[in-house]
Amino acid sequence: MPIVxxxxxxxxxxxxxxxxxxxDEFIIVKNTSYPDIPQASLWQDQEFFLPxxxxxxxxxxxxxDVRPDxxxxxxxxxxxxxxxxxxxxxxxxxLDYERSKKENLMERVPYFE
Numbered sequence: 001m002p003i004v005x006x007x008x009x010x011x012x013x014x015x016x017x018x019x020x021x022x023x024d025e026f027i028i029v030k031n032t033s034y035p036d037i038p039q040a041s042l043w044q045d046q047e048f049f050l051p052x053x054x055x056x057x058x059x060x061x062x063x064x065d066v067r068p069d070x071x072x073x074x075x076x077x078x079x080x081x082x083x084x085x086x087x088x089x090x091x092x093x094x095l096d097y098e099r100s101k102k103e104n105l106m107e108r109v110p111y112f113e
Contacts (some may be wrong), residue, residue, distance in 0.1 A: 025051065026052060027049075027054070028047050028049055029049075071092060086105060087102070089109050
């Protein structure tokens with residue numbers, strides 16, 4: 001996995017605590033090389049400071065298994081995303097209204113935010 005984790009030093013931790021009040025544990029996230037992507041050599045090497053609770057989320061996103069038949073709904077905030085998710089799910093599932101009444105939309109249409 002091309003993500004490197006390291007703990008904050010005390011000085012960095014105190015600075016970031018101001019941004020994330022109530023969080024005690026932080027991590028520094030840094031991308032490593034991407035040999036399969038030719039443009040990767042042009043990318044900047046940056047570190048990102050995050051509360052430690054994001055560690056599992058980032059690993060889940062990075063390890064997400066994308067299938068060739070996946071359908072992606074990409075929208076702006078507050079632009080009818082839930083409505084579009086429902087329509088796309090119905091179209092992909094032959095208008096199965098009975099199943100949609102039994103299953104929560106979040107179970108039928110997982111999302112990244």
